[in-house]
Amino acid sequence: MTENPRPLLIGATAADPKRAIFIWNAIRKYFNEVGLEMEYALYSTYDALCSAVLEGHVDIAWNAPMAHAQLLLQSPDACRTLAMRDTDEDVHTLIVARADAGITDLDDLRGRRLALGVDVSSELFLLPVAQLAEAGFDVESDCELVELEPTEYPNLQSWVDDWAIFGAVVDGRADAGVIFEPWLPSLMRRHPVTEHDIVEVWRTRPYSHCAFTAGPDLGDDISARFVELLVAMDPDEPEIAEMMRMEHLTKWVRATDDGWGDLMGAVEKAELVGKIF
Structure with a gap:
């Protein structure tokens, strides 16, 4: 895919609606200003969000660790890890x-x-x-x-x-x-x-926490462009700084699937694959 035929759609949950709306309006504004048109959709639960990803309605999901691990397990080599907060790296x-x-x-x-x-x-x-x-x-x-x-x-x-x-x-x-x-x-x-x-x-051993998950149909070039622009966010810009404060990070970082191996194994051991996101 060399060009997105429609705005990139990112999904997230709205556990805290007021903060979520500010956060995602700031992220949407940033991406649109730097040339990658995007929209966002807020879901009530991770079950609903991840179902939308697997059905192709959402291109990228901002996921909690369980939801991210479940998508990697249920759609191996299709859903993949794109990026996370710096505060999601090597947690215990x-x-x-x-x-x-x-x-x-x-x-x-x-x-x-x-x-x-x-x-x-x-x-x-x-x-x-x-x-x-x-x-x-x-x-x-x-x-x-x-x-x-x-x-x-x-x-x-x-x-x-x-x-x-x-x-x-x-x-x-x-x-x-x-x-x-x-x-x-x-x-x-x-x-x-x-x-x-x-x-x-x-x-515990160190592991990774929340992550942006690419859906099965998202092309490599669009996902790479998304990550490139995401990690380039300027934390000194006031609206970006406030969004990052609310979202508990100081910068976005690239990520791979590696940090979720222990959780994926624990989910499989507990026989929970596909049962809860």
């Missing part, structure tokens, strides 16, 4: 505990209370559980799993998030909890704890 999931809990490694965690996310959460369940199993730790038998009340989000999905897990560790309902490392500084600031009160017990 941690197990943290209060310093006074006497837990410094996985052996100390045996028989203790552990808080996890819901069983379809990529960073708060699937990735850590799979890698803990590799390390000889079975969360079903080697510790006591703490049940936490899920938070219901505006898109009608319910999740046990980092905020609930960290709160349970701080107030003693859990001896340890699984946390997405980039959120840890914010969690520490919002609770009456210092860096001396919380210890890291264990961490």
Whole structure:
């Protein structure tokens, strides 16, 4: 494909509609000004967005890790990774505990209370559980799993998030909890704890998080042009800077499929391929 016959259509979800509209208006304005005509469509869920990608209605999706991994699994060698935020590179999931809990490694965690996310959460369940199993730790038998009340989000999905897990560790309902490392500084600031009160017990291998996923029918030349212009965004331009602040990045970076291998393996092991995005 040497020329896009219509505007490039990028899909995303609208979990936070006000922020999403500002973010995507800024991105659309940028691309149109630099000569790649684009439109965007906001979907209520990743299931709906990824279905639109697989059916050819959306050219590129801005995806959470589970949705991205599922598209790579369901459309191998067709859907592919284009780019991500610099803050999506080499991230980790941690197990943290209060310093006074006497837990410094996985052996100390045996028989203790552990808080996890819901069983379809990529960073708060699937990735850590799979890698803990590799390390000889079975969360079903080697510790006591703490049940936490899920938070219901505006898109009608319910999740046990980092905020609930960290709160349970701080107030003693859990001896340890699984946390997405980039959120840890914010969690520490919002609770009456210092860096001396919380210890890291264990961490996953580094992995990649959110990503732009190319749909099966997107030509290589158009996808290359999209990535070229995306990474060329000027973070010093005020509207771009505000968009990047809202989207938690300082620059866009090129990416390949490599950073999602562990998650894809965990999804396959849990027999979740195609069942949830």
